[in-house]
Amino acid sequence: MTTYSARPIGAAVLKELRDTDDAGRRPVPLTDEEGGSPLRCCLRRSEPGERLCLVSYAPLRRWAARTGAEPGPYDETGPVFVHADACAGPATDALPFANAHRTVRRYAATGRILGGRLVGPSSGTPSASGETFTEAFTEAFADPEVALVHVRAVEYGCFLYEVRRG
Numbered sequence: 001m002t003t004y005s006a007r008p009i010g011a012a013v014l015k016e017l018r019d020t021d022d023a024g025r026r027p028v029p030l031t032d033e034e035g036g037s038p039l040r041c042c043l044r045r046s047e048p049g050e051r052l053c054l055v056s057y058a059p060l061r062r063w064a065a066r067t068g069a070e071p072g073p074y075d076e077t078g079p080v081f082v083h084a085d086a087c088a089g090p091a092t093d094a095l096p097f098a099n100a101h102r103t104v105r106r107y108a109a110t111g112r113i114l115g116g117r118l119v120g121p122s123s124g125t126p127s128a129s130g131e132t133f134t135e136a137f138t139e140a141f142a143d144p145e146v147a148l149v150h151v152r153a154v155e156y157g158c159f160l161y162e163v164r165r166g
Contacts (some may be wrong), residue, residue: 004137006096006151006161008089009040013062014082022077023056029084030054037081038153042089043096043161051084059150059159064111067147071111078158095133096161101154104136109147118154141165 009017021027035048046052057080060071090096098121105116117136131139133151140146151160 004095004134004141004163005093006043006090006163008043008161009057009059009080009082011086011089014041014086017055017057017082018053018084021055022058022061025056027053027055027084032081038097038158038160039082039087040080040159040161041082042087042091044091046081052081053084054079054081056080057159059162060107060111063148063162067109069109069111069147071107074107074111074113076159080159097151097153098133102133102160103152103154103157104133104140105150105152106140106143106146107148107150108145114143114146137163 018027029051032046032050032052033048035046035050037046037052039046056077058075058077061075063069064071100121102119103116104119106114108114117131117139119131119133119136137149140149148162148164150162152158153160
């Protein structure tokens with residue numbers, strides 16, 4: 001059985017985002033009084049009292065700059081929470097943020113979108129279409145045209161993490 005790994009935002013990119021985000025703004029650190037914010041640096045929810053930044057992030061733009069792809073209209077910039085200071089990254093390789101319905105979006109090496117799937121929580125409950133995360137990733141990477149997938153929140157469409165071929 002193939003397993004798929006969630007990729008946090010890389011340390012070098014996080015350093016840049018903490019200085020100036022992808023919308024050209026300087027982030028303003030805040031204290032998360034309640035906790036529960038989805039952190040893209042360590043792929044877990046924040047704890048009450050942690051110092052965070054809400055930054056604009058353009059995952060396809062950054063990927064395209066490394067690969068020469070041209071995402072065109074799929075070059076989205078959206079808000080993501082990260083620790084205000086460097087952190088150790090993920091403490092586990094468990095699939096993060098899998099406790100709710102999510103969208104798995106597939107992208108070609110050219111940067112264009114190839115489709116997506118609604119998936120159900122990892123509690124074993126499939127989505128309305130009957131798919132789980134593993135099934136959605138397996139289907140996506142069975143297509144040789146798929147270069148990477150993004151997992152996104154359904155309610156806001158926010159980028160959560162990226163998955164690539166092993």
